[in-house]
Structure formats: structure tokens, C-alpha cells
Amino acid sequence: MDEQQRSTFLQSASRFPPPKGIKLYYGTAGFRTDASILQSTAFRIGILAALRSLKTGGAVIGLMITASHNKVSDNGVKVADPGGEMLTQDWEPFADSIANAPDPDSLIQLIDEFAKKEGIPLNGTQAAAILLGRDTRPSGESLVEAAKQGICSVIGAIVNDMGVVTTPQLHWMVRTRNKDLKASASELDYFDQVSTSFRCLIDLIPKKSYHGIGKLIVDCANGVGGEKLQVLKEKLNWLDVEIRNTGKQGILNEQVGADYVQKDKVAPQGFGGPDVGVRCASLDGDADRLVYFTIITKGNNQINLVDGDKILSLFALFIKDQLSILTDDTCEYQPRVGVVQTAYANGASTKYLKYLGLQVIFTPTGVKYLHEKAQEYDIGIYFEANGHGTILFSDHFLCWLEDRKSTEKCLEKKNAAKRLWAVSKLINQAVGDALSGLLLVEAILQHMGWSVDKWNELYHDLPSRQVKVKVADRTAIVTTNAETIVQKPPGIQEAITALTVKYPQGRCFVRPSGTEDVVRVYAEASTQEAADELASCVAKLVDQFLGFHI
Ligand SMILES: CC(=O)N[C@H]1[C@@H](OP(=O)(O)O)O[C@H](CO)[C@@H](O)[C@@H]1O
Numbered sequence: 001m002d003e004q005q006r007s008t009f010l011q012s013a014s015r016f017p018p019p020k021g022i023k024l025y026y027g028t029a030g031f032r033t034d035a036s037i038l039q040s041t042a043f044r045i046g047i048l049a050a051l052r053s054l055k056t057g058g059a060v061i062g063l064m065i066t067a068s069h070n071k072v073s074d075n076g077v078k079v080a081d082p083g084g085e086m087l088t089q090d091w092e093p094f095a096d097s098i099a100n101a102p103d104p105d106s107l108i109q110l111i112d113e114f115a116k117k118e119g120i121p122l123n124g125t126q127a128a129a130i131l132l133g134r135d136t137r138p139s140g141e142s143l144v145e146a147a148k149q150g151i152c153s154v155i156g157a158i159v160n161d162m163g164v165v166t167t168p169q170l171h172w173m174v175r176t177r178n179k180d181l182k183a184s185a186s187e188l189d190y191f192d193q194v195s196t197s198f199r200c201l202i203d204l205i206p207k208k209s210y211h212g213i214g215k216l217i218v219d220c221a222n223g224v225g226g227e228k229l230q231v232l233k234e235k236l237n238w239l240d241v242e243i244r245n246t247g248k249q250g251i252l253n254e255q256v257g258a259d260y261v262q263k264d265k266v267a268p269q270g271f272g273g274p275d276v277g278v279r280c281a282s283l284d285g286d287a288d289r290l291v292y293f294t295i296i297t298k299g300n301n302q303i304n305l306v307d308g309d310k311i312l313s314l315f316a317l318f319i320k321d322q323l324s325i326l327t328d329d330t331c332e333y334q335p336r337v338g339v340v341q342t343a344y345a346n347g348a349s350t351k352y353l354k355y356l357g358l359q360v361i362f363t364p365t366g367v368k369y370l371h372e373k374a375q376e377y378d379i380g381i382y383f384e385a386n387g388h389g390t391i392l393f394s395d396h397f398l399c400w401l402e403d404r405k406s407t408e409k410c411l412e413k414k415n416a417a418k419r420l421w422a423v424s425k426l427i428n429q430a431v432g433d434a435l436s437g438l439l440l441v442e443a444i445l446q447h448m449g450w451s452v453d454k455w456n457e458l459y460h461d462l463p464s465r466q467v468k469v470k471v472a473d474r475t476a477i478v479t480t481n482a483e484t485i486v487q488k489p490p491g492i493q494e495a496i497t498a499l500t501v502k503y504p505q506g507r508c509f510v511r512p513s514g515t516e517d518v519v520r521v522y523a524e525a526s527t528q529e530a531a532d533e534l535a536s537c538v539a540k541l542v543d544q545f546l547g548f549h550i
């Protein structure tokens with residue numbers, strides 16, 4: 001790096017000392033911790049984002065300040081790569097090392113070495129471009145400022161602050177700008193694209209099968225999703241949607257939102273007796289997760305949960321139906337469809353998807369793994385049970401589809417092509433997006449004329465239980481086979497298997513969490529009592545092998 005660059009780094013880095021005695025990690029979803037200790041991380045990851053842009057030939061890179069479904073006092077920093085996907089895993093060790101560099105000199109040395117190794121020019125000759133966004137957390141503003149200072153300390157870097165946006169909106173903007181350099185890819189463009197493609201799907205519903213499906217109530221986790229869904233509601237003149245928990249009164253993610261509803265299997269705050277039987281949905285704090293539910297009876301907040309696995313099944317079914325209208329065995333080109341899940345997917349969902357004739361693949365937990373796998377297909381559909389997921393379409397498939405859409409003579413086939421095209425425009429192909437996912441669910445339910453109960457009947461979830469175990473060192477557990485088998489410490493897998501085979505339809509696995517200091521235990525069996533018992537026995541086993549007493 002040249003002298004001017006070195007002195008610019010030195011001056012700005014001295015204003016952002018790292019927190020003492022704390023080690024930070026770029027985990028499953030970027031850095032995430034108490035907001036009060038993130039200033040230096042935001043600054044340093046600002047630098048990283050600018051370097052990433054330089055490395056990718058000046059492509060637009062995203063930097064999002066959010067801690068998703070965590071409590072309001074937390075915050076986080078994560079980076080979006082040129083395709084709108086998560087930062088490449090190769091750069092995570094560099095992110096860790098600069099976040100933890102003890103002083104400006106060691107920080108500059110790390111940057112210098114890394115830039116040399118990666119062949120990144122640090123002499124101001126090339127421009128870097130960064131899009132910045134944040135969720136509604138009060139700490140967001142000052143962290144955005146810190147990130148801006150980091151970005152601007154790389155000479156020639158340009159930063160564009162998009163303000164308060166959902167995480168998927170920022171990823172979408174990054175992807176769209178890089179795909180089409182002329183595209184403005186503003187928030188308005190996002191709303192235009194999703195509302196136009198949603199309307200297109202509704203207009204393509206065969207009139208004879210059209211039935212109204214009634215009101216929808218959406219819990220917005222008191223986060224950013226509330227104000228954005230309001231924009232869509234107005235744009236679509238969508239009268240049958242009621243938006244709750246918009247953050248005007250309640251606290252972000254406190255007993256509200258998709259994570260709370262999915263993990264605790266209860267209705268969020270602000271929902272009750274009058275909502276029994278109504279189709280309800282929950283977004284998380286930064287609107288990248290979505291689940292549906294219905295309240296079962298008045299007087300308690302028990303719900304029927306319609307989770308990410310069921311959203312995945314609905315999408316897969318619709319796509320398969322449209323593809324089978326469009327192609328037959330004589331077709332030269334047979335698009336490859338892949339469905340990607342993790343071990344947390346309910347066994348009944350996997351069985352259903354296989355019964356549909358679809359190829360189901362498993363990856364380790366974490367969107368980056370699922371997304372990467374889904375990219376290998378013409379149509380790759382992925383979801384985590386917690387409601388994060390999307391559909392990816394290959395360029396080759398989209399070219400073929402565009403041609404079919406315009407040249408197809410048969411109206412039924414032409415309409416199927418138009419529907420798939422609209423899905424590719426509506427769904428956010430950068431990351432899971434609760435708002436575009438919600439519109440796709442709504443369009444498909446209307447297309448099918450299905451109630452939420454009918455949808456939920458696609459298959460019956462196997463009873464399951466998830467528990468967490470605190471251990472001395474969770475990294476002592478090493479897994480393989482998409483986290484379903486424990487390799488280390490020796491002996492534990494044999495003991496888990498011996499317990500699991502005692503339960504009809506039993507399935508159980510353990511893995512260290514990537515976001516919390518715990519080991520997670522997941523168990524499934526034919527009854528709830530059996531699933532609970534299996535989970536609790538295996539949790540005891542984990543404690544015996546790894547607990548604090550050894
Ligand atoms: C069981 C579970 O829900 N795990 C979540 C959770 O990861 P853990 O590594 O299990 O802590 O947070 C990740 C990031 O949000 C999400 O991708 C993942 O699905």
C-alpha cells in the first residue's frame with residue numbers, strides 16, 4: 001500500500017479501538033453481539049467490504065447492520081457478495097483476524113499482507129462501491145457511521161447509504177446493481193418488481209378456480225418489516241391484510257416474530273381469541289424469515305405452526321406442477337430441480353418431497369451452505385425449518401423460459417411459463433426474504449384456492465423436540481454427513497444410535513451451535529412423549545461426555 005493510504009488508515013483506525021478481552025467471530029450470520037462493543041468491528045468490516053469490492057473488480061458489495069431476531073440491545077455486521085449472497089467463506093478468517101487486531105499498526109499490517117496475497121491494489125487507482133443498510137435498532141445509526149468511516153478510509157471507495165431497509169432488500173439491491181450496471185436498484189425498484197410480479201401471478205389464476213382465501217394477519221416482530229409491508233399493502237391496494245407489531249409500541253423481537261413463534265410454538269404478543277382460525281404469518285426482526293400459523297382455540301396461545309419446511313413444500317409443489325404443464329418426456333431439455341434442507345427439516349417434509357419425486361439434498365446448518373448447494377440446479381429450492389429460504393433459477397433455465405414464454409403456442413403452456421417467470425421475479429434470489437416469500441405463498445394459496453389448514457394438511461409433522469446443552473467446550477463435538485453423525489469424541493455416536501433405535505420413527509442428532517455457546521440436540525419420534533424422552537436422554541449423554549464435571 002502507498003504512504004497516503006497507510007496514513008489514512010492509521011488516522012481513522014486510532015478512533016476505533018477494539019473492545020478489550022473479547023474475541024469476535026464472523027459466525028453463521030456475520031458478527032453478532034452486544035451493540036455497545038461493535039463500533040470497531042463495524043469500522044473494520046467497512047474496510048473489508050471496500051477491499052472485497054476492489055478484489056471483485058469494483059463490483060458493488062453490501063454491508064448490513066442487523067442482529068436479526070436477537071434482542072434489541074444486540075447488533076451485528078454482515079457483508080453481501082456481488083451476487084447478493086453471503087460473503088465468501090474464504091474471507092471469513094480475514095474478517096476474524098482484522099476484527100480482533102489489538103491496535104492500528106497490527107490492523108494495517110494484516111490488511112497489507114492480505115491485500116498482497118489477494119492481489120488487491122491499494123493505491124487509489126481503482127474505485128470500490130459499497131451499499132450500506134441497517135435495521136430499526138437504535139444502535140444502528142452510529143454503527144453505520146463507523147462502517148462509513150471504515151469504507152472511506154480506503155482511498156477511492158464510494159459509499160451509498162440506503163438507510164433503514166430489510167436485510168433481503170439490501171442483498172437484492174447489491175445483486176440487481178451488479179447484474180445490470182444501469183439499474184438504479186433503489187427501494188422503489190424493489191417494491192415495483194415484487195408487486196408487479198405478484199399481480200402477474202394473480203392475473204394468471206384460471207378464473208374458474210379462483211376462490212377468495214380470506215384475511216391474513218402479519219406479525220412484524222416490531223421490526224423493519226412492518227413499515228415495508230405497509231408500502232406493499234398500499235401499492236397492491238391489498239385490503240385483506242392486517243399488519244401488527246410494527247414497532248410503534250412493542251419491543252423488537254420481544255415475544256414476537258418468526259423465531260419466537262417457531263421455537264416456542266406459541267402465538268406472538270398482540271394475537272388472541274378473535275384471531276382463532278385466521279391465517280397468520282410472522283416475520284423476524286430484519287424480515288428474512290417467515291412462518292405461518294393459526295391459533296387453535298380461544299383462551300390459550302397454542303398454535304398450528306406452518307414452518308419453513310411447509311413453505312418449501314408449497315413452493316416445490318407449485319413449481320413441479322407448472323413444470324409438468326410446460327414439459328413432457330419428449331422435451332429435449334429437462335430442467336434439474338433440487339430441494340435443499342438441513343437435518344432440522346422435519347422427517348415428514350423430506351418424505352413428502354421425495355414422494356413428489358423431487359431430489360432432496362442435505363447440507364450443514366446455515367444459509368451459506370444451502371444457497372451454495374441450490375446454485376447447482378436449474379431450479380434450486382432451499383429452506384431452513386425456521387423459515388429462511390428462497391428459490392434460485394439458473395441463467396440457462398431463465399433463457400429457455402423467456403423463449404418458451406414468447407414462442408409457445410399452447411395457452412396453457414404459455415401461462416405456465418409466465419407463472420414461473422413471475423416467480424423468478426417475485427422471489428428474492430439473493431437471500432431468503434420474508435416479504436417476497438409471503439407474497440409468493442399468498443399467490444400460490446390463491447391459485448390453489450387453499451385455506452391455510454388445507455396447506456398444512458400436505459403432510460403431518462413428526463413430533464420433535466429441540467434442547468440445548470451447556471458444555472465446557474462445544475468445539476469438542478465434530479460432526480460429519482451434514483451434521484447427522486458425531487465423529488468426535490469417540491463413542492458418543494454409538495451411544496446416541498443405541499438410544500434412538502429404541503423409538504419408532506426415531507431420529508436424533510447433536511451439533512455445536514454456530515451462533516450460541518451450546519450444543520443443540522434434535523430428536524424426532526412417532527409421539528411427542530417419545531421425542532421429548534429421546535431428546536432428554538441424549539442431552540444427558542452429551543452432558544456425561546462433555547459437561548463441566550470432566
Ligand atoms: C437450529 C436453528 O434454527 N439454527 C439456526 C441458528 O444457527 P445455529 O448454528 O444452530 O446456532 O442461527 C442461524 C443464523 O440465523 C440459522 O441459519 C440456523 O438455522
Ligand SMILES: [Mg+2]
Nearest residue numbers: 068284286288
Ligand atoms: Mg433474520
